[in-house]
Amino acid sequence: xxxxxxxxxxxxxxxxxxxxxxxxxxxxxxxxxxxxxxxxxxxxxxxxxxxxxxxxxxxxxxxxxxxxxxxxxxxxxxxxxxxxxxxxxxxxxxxxxxxxxxxxxxxxxxxxxxxxxxxxxx
Numbered sequence: 001x002x003x004x005x006x007x008x009x010x011x012x013x014x015x016x017x018x019x020x021x022x023x024x025x026x027x028x029x030x031x032x033x034x035x036x037x038x039x040x041x042x043x044x045x046x047x048x049x050x051x052x053x054x055x056x057x058x059x060x061x062x063x064x065x066x067x068x069x070x071x072x073x074x075x076x077x078x079x080x081x082x083x084x085x086x087x088x089x090x091x092x093x094x095x096x097x098x099x100x101x102x103x104x105x106x107x108x109x110x111x112x113x114x115x116x117x118x119x120x121x122x
């Protein structure tokens with residue numbers, strides 16, 4: 001009986017490659033989630049700014065004065081877009097978390113195969 005180290009070395013290299021690939025994919029998902037979160041925050045700030053500007057335009061105040069109860073019964077201009085933007089952010093956050101958690105789960109499923117010594121009989 002003798003120990004066959006070449007098969008063990010090959011298995012070890014394959015397992016390292018699988019783990020490296022899983023880690024790279026996970027890192028990519030995390031980086032993409034950060035970029036998406038930053039972009040969403042910029043979009044939200046932009047939508048909030050537009051909403052505030054529209055609320056103070058004279059034509060909007062004149063237009064809303066004709067409604068029963070005035071501005072109180074009517075949503076502020078841009079509020080709907082702001083709510084949509086917030087919902088989009090929530091969707092992106094949950095999607096990113098799901099991708100990351102899914103990849104973490106896949107990484108544990110892709111555990112390397114056992115590297116028990118291979119014994120060759122002579």
